[in-house]
Amino acid sequence: MSAIDGLPPLRDVIATHGLDAKKALGQNFLLDLNLTQKIARAAGLLNGVTVIEVGPGPGGLTRALLALDAGSVIAIERDARCLPALAEVGAHYPGRLRVIEGDALTHGYDDGIAGPVKIVANLPYNVGTQLLVNWLTVEPWPPAYQSLTLMFQREVAERIVARPGDSAYGRLGVLAGWRTEARIVFDVPPQAFTPPPKVTSSVVHLVPRADPVACEGPVLARVTQAAFGQRRKMLRQSLKALGGEELLTKAAIDPTRRAETLSIEEFCTLARLVASWNR
């Protein structure tokens, strides 16, 4: 029995339900409930909060969230093999866990939730970046969620918190910095996972800004994709298809600059111009 909730240890849960990890589903499980509690704590107070968790797997983080008094957890999992294990967690916390079987990229899971919402997840690496971009470009803003507390590969985490001039600065840093305050909370070594991935992971905490600079997320994503897609080139070249020199001059940005020198506000100015030209 585990100390946090009296349920069986995760190693036993995995053995009982035959949950050998599938690489294609990004399955690297956390079996240490002290560590999953540390991640849950990084999300701040959970009392009365509805937590959305993507990819609960055998339920290590889910159990930590519930043990730390999350009002309820809505967990969306693609692998049907995990559902019986999650049903046992649900039975232990009656009425507080709702499991949805499906793909978080395409399945709606946050309709009609009353009260505060936080998103907490040890994300599958193959879809983590796309999920983050979806959460950052959602409309209307401020979003329904109060915060995102997410595990990524360390290299992706560095891109999320990167600022102009950093070597990791790119599309993710612009999108995350535009609409949120993002920081790396702590690192998690490969040995903490079963099976261990090749690289270190990091937990990132993002809090939405109440009033970010105005611009359209999908257009900002397009502009940054083009600019950083050829990051060694001058902007007049990399942004040619979006208006090139004329666009940059209109935005009062020197066309010979490179993407990594532009502030988030300057990218927003470009995105607003591109959006207005396309109307």
Ligand code: SAM
């Ligand atoms: N939360 C568990 C933990 O911390 O041990 C498992 C994390 S594991 C890194 C990622 C989980 O996401 C797996 O359980 C996997 O089956 C699930 N998953 C993968 N792709 C998914 C998708 N598109 N939608 C929902 N869940 C997904």
